Amino acid sequence: MQALDPDYAGRVRDSFARQGAMAHLGAVLRSVEPGRVEIDLPFRPQLAQQHGYFHAGMVSAVADSAGGYAAYTLFPADSSVLTVEFKVNLIAPADGERVRAVGQVIRSGRTLTICELRAFVLKGERETQCLHGMVTLMCMAGRSDTAAQPPK
Numbered sequence: 001m002q003a004l005d006p007d008y009a010g011r012v013r014d015s016f017a018r019q020g021a022m023a024h025l026g027a028v029l030r031s032v033e034p035g036r037v038e039i040d041l042p043f044r045p046q047l048a049q050q051h052g053y054f055h056a057g058m059v060s061a062v063a064d065s066a067g068g069y070a071a072y073t074l075f076p077a078d079s080s081v082l083t084v085e086f087k088v089n090l091i092a093p094a095d096g097e098r099v100r101a102v103g104q105v106i107r108s109g110r111t112l113t114i115c116e117l118r119a120f121v122l123k124g125e126r127e128t129q130c131l132h133g134m135v136t137l138m139c140m141a142g143r144s145d146t147a148a149q150p151p152k
Contacts, residue, residue, distance in 0.1 A: 001034045001035035001074060001105060001108065002034060002074075003034040003073055003074055004074065004075065004076050004077070005075070005076060005077040007077065008032070008034065008072075008073045008074070009032045009073070011072070011077065011145070012029070012032045012037065012069050012072055012073055013029060013032065014145075014146070015069070015072065015080075015145045015146075016029045016065075016069065019065070021061065021065075022039070022061075022062070022065055025041060025047065025058060025061065025062065026041065026042055026044065026047075027039050027040065027041045027062050027065070028040045028041075028042075029069075030100065032069070032073060033073070034073050034074060035070055035073060035074055035104065035105035035108070036070050036073075036102070036103065036104050036105070037066045037067075037069040037070040037073065037102070037103045038066060038100055038101065038102050038103075039062045039065055039066045039069075039100070039101045039103075040098055040099070040100050040101075041054070041058065041059075041062045041098065041099040041100075041101070042097070042098050043096065043097050043098060043099075051093070052095070053093045053094045053095045054094035054095075054096070054099055054121065054130075055094075056090050056094070058099075059090075059094050059099055059101070059119050059130060059131050060086075060088050060131065060133075062099060062101040062119065063086075063088060063101040063103070063117040063118075063119045063131055063133060063135075064083055064086055064117070064135060065101070065103075066101040066102055066103030066117065067083075067086070067103035067115035067116075067117050067135035067137065068081050068082075068083055068103065068115075068135070068137055069081075069103060070103035070104055070105050070115050071103070071105055071108065071113040071115055071135075071137040071139070072137075072145075073105075074105060074108045074113065075113075075139045075141075076139075076141060077144075078141070078142055078143075078144050079139050079140055079141045079142065079143060079144070079145070080140045080143050080144060080145040081137050081138070081139065081140070081145070082137065082138045082140055083135055083136070083137055083138075084112065084136040084137060084138050085135070085136045086117070086133060086134065086135035086136070087133050087134055087135075088117060088131050088132070088133030089131070089132050089133060090130065090131055091129060091130060091131065091132055092121070092128050092129065092130045093121075093130065094119070094121045094130040094131075095121060095123060096121035096122050096123035096126075096128070097122060097123055097124075098121070098122045099119055099120070099121055099122075099130070100119065100120045100122060100127075101117070101118070101119045101131075102117070102118045102119070102120075103115045103116070103117055103135070104116045104118075106134075110139070111138060111139055111141075112136055112137065112138060112139075113136070113137045113138075113139065114134060114135070114136055114137075115134065115135050115137065116132075116133075116134060117131065117132065117133040117134060117135055118131065118132055118133075119131035
């Protein structure tokens with residue numbers, strides 16, 4: 001896949017750094033490539049459900065962001081990204097020390113981009129896929145991501 005913006009990685013990293021939700025969760029941008037992004041989420045008790053596993057909402061949130069940023073790598077420099085729809089299947093308990101969410105572009109269109117979402121839970125040397133899904137993202141052309149100001 002070919003990025004339209006030669007500084008796509010810097011643009012994604014800057015946007016991720018401004019995202020309060022990912023900072024609140026403690027998520028870390030692991031890798032950025034054209035059409036593919038990985039985000040890690042270290043475990044802490046505040047992210048768990050009643051059985052001590054990562055809560056599905058936390059895993060889904062980082063998966064959604066991984067897909068959004070994967071799409072954003074292929075968007076023009078003067079654009080931003082917005083999730084239109086996403087669906088996930090939780091296929092194993094997220095029991096581990098860290099979640100790695102991977103977003104991979106399947107099809108990049110002028111307005112809508114479709115990404116596959118996968119999340120893996122890592123425990124010791126074991127890696128288990130715990131989420132599989134898809135996300136549809138909208139390219140908001142001419143609406144720079146840097147223009148967005150957080151609410152006060």
